[in-house]
Amino acid sequence: MISGAQLAHHSICGGVAALGFGVLFNIGPRLLPWCAVSGALALAIRTTGLQLGWSLEAASFAAALAVGGAVRVAEHRLGVSRNSLDVAGCIPMIPGGFAAKAILGLFALSASPAATPDQVLIQSVAGALRVMFTIGAMGTGLALPSLLLRVRRPL
Numbered sequence: 001m002i003s004g005a006q007l008a009h010h011s012i013c014g015g016v017a018a019l020g021f022g023v024l025f026n027i028g029p030r031l032l033p034w035c036a037v038s039g040a041l042a043l044a045i046r047t048t049g050l051q052l053g054w055s056l057e058a059a060s061f062a063a064a065l066a067v068g069g070a071v072r073v074a075e076h077r078l079g080v081s082r083n084s085l086d087v088a089g090c091i092p093m094i095p096g097g098f099a100a101k102a103i104l105g106l107f108a109l110s111a112s113p114a115a116t117p118d119q120v121l122i123q124s125v126a127g128a129l130r131v132m133f134t135i136g137a138m139g140t141g142l143a144l145p146s147l148l149l150r151v152r153r154p155l
Contacts, residue, residue: 002051007044014043017092027084034078038089042067046093056095056130057137064090064141072145086142095134102127 018039022032042063049059067089078085105124109117 002047007047010047011040011044014092015040018042018088021088021091022084025084025088027088031078031085034074034085035088038067038071038085039092041070042089042093057133060093060134061137061141063093064138065144066141068142068145069149072149090138090142093134093138095131098127098134099131102131 015036016039019032019036021039022035027035045063045066046059049062050056054062064086068086071085071089075085102124105120105127109120109124
């Protein structure tokens with residue numbers, strides 16, 4: 001089981017990464033701390049889900065759903081487009097390690113004849129699928145609060 005210190009470490013790292021992405025997305029200085037909060041929330045929930053035995057995709061979905069809901073609720077108070085905080089908070093959850101392994105495996109297949117090309121191809125495709133499913137789960141988690149909490153105006 002993950003300790004409180006490890007969970008705090010993951011949250012702080014997620015917050016710092018989201019803060020950096022907020023700077024890259026030209027989010028105003030007043031809202032940069034909220035980027036860090038959304039990233040910290042996302043990584044805390046994903047880490048907790050992984051420790052509970054959830055798959056990476058399920059834990060990422062739950063984290064994105066929580067971030068999307070929190071940002072949707074707070075968007076009127078903050079006066080910001082929810083998309084910028086949503087995306088900045090969830091980008092640190094993208095599984096870059098799996099993506100790198102998939103790309104490097106495909107490079108290994110194309111560069112020289114591998115000893116076990118079948119295994120390399122299977123591992124590369126599995127890594128790429130894991131990345132795609134995780135990003136799809138995060139996108140769905142971010143979209144659901146907007147769809148479910150939509151304010152309908154009378155005609």
